[in-house]
Amino acid sequence: MKVLSIALALGLICALGPMRSVPLTQAQSRQKVARKNLRYSCPMHPDVMSSRPGKCPRCGMALRVVRDAPATSPTSVPVISFYSDLIKNKTVAINFIFTTCTTICPPLTATFRRVQQELGKTGQNVHLISVSVDPSIDTPERLHDFAAKFNAGPGWTFVTGEKSEIDGLLKALGVAVADKNDHTPLILIGNDLTGFWTRTYGLSSPATLIKTITDVASHK
Numbered sequence: 001m002k003v004l005s006i007a008l009a010l011g012l013i014c015a016l017g018p019m020r021s022v023p024l025t026q027a028q029s030r031q032k033v034a035r036k037n038l039r040y041s042c043p044m045h046p047d048v049m050s051s052r053p054g055k056c057p058r059c060g061m062a063l064r065v066v067r068d069a070p071a072t073s074p075t076s077v078p079v080i081s082f083y084s085d086l087i088k089n090k091t092v093a094i095n096f097i098f099t100t101c102t103t104i105c106p107p108l109t110a111t112f113r114r115v116q117q118e119l120g121k122t123g124q125n126v127h128l129i130s131v132s133v134d135p136s137i138d139t140p141e142r143l144h145d146f147a148a149k150f151n152a153g154p155g156w157t158f159v160t161g162e163k164s165e166i167d168g169l170l171k172a173l174g175v176a177v178a179d180k181n182d183h184t185p186l187i188l189i190g191n192d193l194t195g196f197w198t199r200t201y202g203l204s205s206p207a208t209l210i211k212t213i214t215d216v217a218s219h220k
């Protein structure tokens with residue numbers, strides 16, 4: 001298992017922007033233009049662009065405003081992108097958890113582990129992603145311990161970061177809630193190669209989830 005922090009969610013926003021590595025001054029002047037001319041894009045399909053808010057025609061997710069990379073040390077911080085590092089060219093299943101949850105997160109995570117084991121047997125290459133909905137408590141260390149407790153194997157990435165960044169990510173994925181205790185038991189399953197995305201109930205049986213994941217993975 002892997003635990004990734006902050007830059008990921010940040011990277012999602014960066015990845016949607018047009019200027020991953022332009023110099024600061026240029027970025028600033030383009031930001032002014034961008035304010036007048038808002039553009040919207042799908043978090044899962046960065047190539048879907050629109051001048052108006054709405055839904056992605058491919059996956060139905062709410063489009064979000066394309067933001068430029070924040071102006072903090074743009075040259076020294078490598079841009080790590082939720083999309084290009086974790087989603088691009090892959091089939092993925094994403095769930096939403098927090099480590100101090102005493103209700104649905106333990107069964108959600110245990111189910112994910114079963115799914116990972118069963119998928120491993122079939123040789124399917126599906127990446128699992130667990131995003132913390134409580135990033136201020138869920139440090140990378142805490143997430144690591146949580147992942148270890150559930151025996152998360154390779155190909156399963158746990159994501160946390162600055163609260164504002166994670167909030168932005170959850171909003172972009174359409175799963176934001178005001179109270180972490182109301183977080184969704186939904187799993188997002190997507191095949192980036194075909195652009196096909198679906199959602200399913202995360203506490204379904206592992207067999208049901210595997211069937212859904214396999215369908216998405218083989219989606220043409």
Ligand SMILES: [Cu+2]
Nearest residue numbers: 098101104105
């Ligand atoms: Cu929970």
